[in-house]
Amino acid sequence: MQSEWFWVGLVGAVALASVWRAPRRALWSGVLVASLVVSAGGARAWLKRRDADRPHAAWAAAKLPETGRPGFATSDRCASCHPGPHASWHRSFHRTMTQVASPATSPAAFDDVHLELDGRAFDLRRRGDALSVELDVPRTSRDGTRRVREERRFSLVTGSHHMQAFWLEDPSGNRQVSFPFTWLLSERRWVPRNDVFLMPPDAPRLSQVWNDNCIRCHAVGGLPDAGSSGHGVRTQVAELGIACEACHGPGETHVAANASPLRRYLQHARPGGDPTIVNPARLDHRRSSETCGACHGVTWLPDTEAWHRTGFSFVPGGEMERDRFLVRYPGIKHDTRFPAPLREGADELLATFWRDGDVRVSGREFNGLVESPCYQKGQMSCLSCHSMHDSEPDDQLSRKGTGDEACLQCHPKLARDLPAHTHHAAGSSGSRCYNCHMPHTTFGLLKAIRSHRVTSPSARSDLVSGRPNACNLCHLDRPLGWTAARLHDWFRQPLPSAAELGAHATTGAGPLYALSGDAAQRALVAWHLGWAPAQAASAPGWQPPLLAELLEDPYSVVRHIAGESLRAQPGFEDLTYDYLAQAAVRKSRRDEALRRWQTSPPSVPPDPAAVLLDARGGLDRARSDALRRRRDDRPVMLVE
Amino acid sequence: MKPSPSADLETLRRHQLSAGWWSLLVFLLLGIALEALHGLKVGAYLTPSNSTRRLLWTLAHAHGTLLALVQIAFASSLPALPRLNGDSAKLASRLLQTSAGLIPAGFFLGGIWTHGGDPGIGIVLVPVGALMLAVAITLIARAGGPAK
Numbered sequence: 055m056q057s058e059w060f061w062v063g064l065v066g067a068v069a070l071a072s073v074w075r076a077p078r079r080a081l082w083s084g085v086l087v088a089s090l091v092v093s094a095g096g097a098r099a100w101l102k103r104r105d106a107d108r109p110h111a112a113w114a115a116a117k118l119p120e121t122g123r124p125g126f127a128t129s130d131r132c133a134s135c136h137p138g139p140h141a142s143w144h145r146s147f148h149r150t151m152t153q154v155a156s157p158a159t160s161p162a163a164f165d166d167v168h169l170e171l172d173g174r175a176f177d178l179r180r181r182g183d184a185l186s187v188e189l190d191v192p193r194t195s196r197d198g199t200r201r202v203r204e205e206r207r208f209s210l211v212t213g214s215h216h217m218q219a220f221w222l223e224d225p226s227g228n229r230q231v232s233f234p235f236t237w238l239l240s241e242r243r244w245v246p247r248n249d250v251f252l253m254p255p256d257a258p259r260l261s262q263v264w265n266d267n268c269i270r271c272h273a274v275g276g277l278p279d280a281g282s283s284g285h286g287v288r289t290q291v292a293e294l295g296i297a298c299e300a301c302h303g304p305g306e307t308h309v310a311a312n313a314s315p316l317r318r319y320l321q322h323a324r325p326g327g328d329p330t331i332v333n334p335a336r337l338d339h340r341r342s343s344e345t346c347g348a349c350h351g352v353t354w355l356p357d358t359e360a361w362h363r364t365g366f367s368f369v370p371g372g373e374m375e376r377d378r379f380l381v382r383y384p385g386i387k388h389d390t391r392f393p394a395p396l397r398e399g400a401d402e403l404l405a406t407f408w409r410d411g412d413v414r415v416s417g418r419e420f421n422g423l424v425e426s427p428c429y430q431k432g433q434m435s436c437l438s439c440h441s442m443h444d445s446e447p448d449d450q451l452s453r454k455g456t457g458d459e460a461c462l463q464c465h466p467k468l469a470r471d472l473p474a475h476t477h478h479a480a481g482s483s484g485s486r487c488y489n490c491h492m493p494h495t496t497f498g499l500l501k502a503i504r505s506h507r508v509t510s511p512s513a514r515s516d517l518v519s520g521r522p523n524a525c526n527l528c529h530l531d532r533p534l535g536w537t538a539a540r541l542h543d544w545f546r547q548p549l550p551s552a553a554e555l556g557a558h559a560t561t562g563a564g565p566l567y568a569l570s571g572d573a574a575q576r577a578l579v580a581w582h583l584g585w586a587p588a589q590a591a592s593a594p595g596w597q598p599p600l601l602a603e604l605l606e607d608p609y610s611v612v613r614h615i616a617g618e619s620l621r622a623q624p625g626f627e628d629l630t631y632d633y634l635a636q637a638a639v640r641k642s643r644r645d646e647a648l649r650r651w652q653t654s655p656p657s658v659p660p661d662p663a664a665v666l667l668d669a670r671g672g673l674d675r676a677r678s679d680a681l682r683r684r685r686d687d688r689p690v691m692l693v694e
Numbered sequence: 695m696k697p698s699p700s701a702d703l704e705t706l707r708r709h710q711l712s713a714g715w716w717s718l719l720v721f722l723l724l725g726i727a728l729e730a731l732h733g734l735k736v737g738a739y740l741t742p743s744n745s746t747r748r749l750l751w752t753l754a755h756a757h758g759t760l761l762a763l764v765q766i767a768f769a770s771s772l773p774a775l776p777r778l779n780g781d782s783a784k785l786a787s788r789l790l791q792t793s794a795g796l797i798p799a800g801f802f803l804g805g806i807w808t809h810g811g812d813p814g815i816g817i818v819l820v821p822v823g824a825l826m827l828a829v830a831i832t833l834i835a836r837a838g839g840p841a842k
Contacts, residue, residue, distance in 0.1 A: 135810050135812065137742055137743060137746060137811055138742055138745075138810065140742075141741075141742030144742075319812070322809040322812065
């Protein structure tokens with residue numbers, strides 16, 4: 055800074071000296087005085103701003119994760135040589151996965167907002183760029199522990215697409231603890247964190263520490279324990295958010311090597327890429343996918359202590375299972391890399407996996423991919439359909455990945471006569487590869503999300519795994535038996551017996567899963583009842599009473615989805631419903647929905663009994679109640 | 695009959711003036727073309743992945759225009775440069791004209807084929823042109839002193 059002032063002063067002095075010798079001395083004197091006044095004003099403003107930034111800088115240095123680690127270059131330095139990829143990354147939701155909390159990074163309401171949860175009050179405030187909350191914190195003294203009001207500053211914010219989770223500073227070093235509310239971006243409201251995940255109503259409140267969990271994937275080069283600072287936890291990251299080096303590996307060597315223009319131009323002329331940096335697009339499909347899978351997979355760390363001290367040893371391009379193991383069901387039961395208690399208790403994973411081993415929770419797409427024949431026997435990788443630098447931020451699908459070409463690039467014969475394969479009209483939703491082979495059977499972000507396990511619809515698999523098959527996720531009004539008959543006729547699949555089918559022989563998959571399924575099945579079916587292709591494929595008019603029933607579901611997230619899907623039904627667009635309202639209020643909204651349905655013109659589908667209607671289109675309440683009594687109330691917890 | 699030194703200088707001055715004005719026209723047209731690319735929101739010029747091209751073509755336009763004006767200024771100031779004799783005046787003029795072509799051409803070609811943040815190989819013309827320009831300006835500057 056001092057040298058900068060020296061040079062500015064020197065150049066200014068030389069310029070003034072030359073001006074002083076010029077004619078019209080008086081005029082130039084005036085210019086000189088004016089310049090000095092302007093400069094002095096500018097310097098004063100700069101100093102004032104610098105002083106104002108000082109408290110924030112001191113707080114950030116003490117309370118935010120330290121940024122910058124040896125070996126990493128950070129995204130700013132990538133931009134000068136890779137402006138295009140940098141710009142596409144900058145638009146992505148990866149970049150904004152972790153940001154410093156401020157009004158610039160969050161549109162959430164902070165001005166004098168009062169929130170309550172379990173009898174505790176939270177008062178949110180904004181002072182300039184500082185966001186804070188006054189809350190109860192336990193304070194221990196000789197008289198015991200009591201709660202006192204204390205103001206804590208919001209430090210980090212996670213997410214920017216659907217919802218934002220917030221983290222609070224903590225007295226222990228730069229530890230970040232979760233704020234118990236999440237901001238829903240589309241609804242512009244604060245909701246308890248438990249109510250954005252599929253969690254049992256009696257589940258304990260989620261309480262997380264960023265430094266122990268989120269740092270694994272929501273920052274680059276996270277090091278939870280960088281050594282004692284004397285003030286508690288000391289966590290370092292190379293960079294907050296999911297930046298260039300999360301996928302390309304540490305880049306300092308690459309940057310240093312390419313400071314030489316000669317080397318750069320030789321690299322431009324040479325095929326095969328630069329060996330000083332990893333490009334997942336040039337890796338084989340397994341290594342390439344592992345780059346994504348390290349974060350987009352259900353993994354288990356065999357040595358958490360070592361990770362705390364040294365961070366991950368895996369870098370993109372390397373072997374993912376070097377320091378973490380991919381959890382696969384039911385394979386874990388016989389995988390001796392896992393300790394015996396985990397193997398023996400593997401069935402607890404059925405809260406996260408369907409019985410056929412497909413993962414139920416979103417954000418873990420790698421688990422689906424590795425179970426796919428296209429990956430196991432073929433060359434399919436994440437980059438077969440996704441592109442990080444040539445795509446829209448939402449889903450980041452490549453141009454060919456948005457349509458059937460994603461599959462037809464490897465299965466070109468099917469393209470010649472797609473309807474012969476799909477038995478649906480060309481161009482219809484039933485003829486879309488994704489809809490049959492990657493149905494929406496994972497859950498997260500308050501919606502159903504496509505499974506990333508490429509499978510073919512199978513009635514038997516549905517019966518065994520409980521994972522609704524693709525056919526019935528569109529034809530919600532049809533029983534599984536109906537689907538089994540078609541799959542038998544078209545693809546020679548074996549027919550399940552009537553005993554195997556049970557209620558599935560005569561009851562539509564939609565009503566059956568919505569009333570008798572577990573929370574994940576109810577959530578998925580509730581979402582599909584509002585999904586436009588399913589609305590078009592299923593007969594109209596029978597969905598509202600089912601969705602009305604789900605407005606009182608014990609799982610708050612199921613209620614949320616049911617409310618959204620109900621508003622997608624004709625005649626219900628203006629129905630107001632708050633999934634977190636008191637039970638009595640929710641019941642009144644359910645009654646209102648049923649009243650609207652009963653007073654609307656009856657619509658009798660081809661098989662009314664399958665959708666729990668009588669011959670005149672009225673609700674068959676006895677069957678409906680019987681199915682509801684069979685509801686699978688085993689706890690389900692899908693926290694992405 | 696051999697033309698007199700002053701006639702030579704006058705011819706040189708006219709050529710230089712002509713080259714300067716034509717050059718100004720070319721780079722004015724380039725400026726209009728760049729404005730059109732902005733106006734039509736042409737992705738090959740405006741998207742972030744083409745920021746290197748945008749920078750280089752802007753530099754081509756700016757340098758070309760400025761050097762055209764320098765050529766005009768040189769031609770206009772020749773009568774006031776009595777120490778610039780025939781040979782050195784011709785050399786200065788040629789260097790000036792060549793660099794006024796090389797520098798913008800280097801920027802422009804470097805912007806056609808880019809490698810991320812690196813310009814295409816055409817950029818090597820720029821330092822060559824800059825060297826010529828430096829020599830030309832040195833010659834002209836030295837001639838600006840009092841006549842010996």
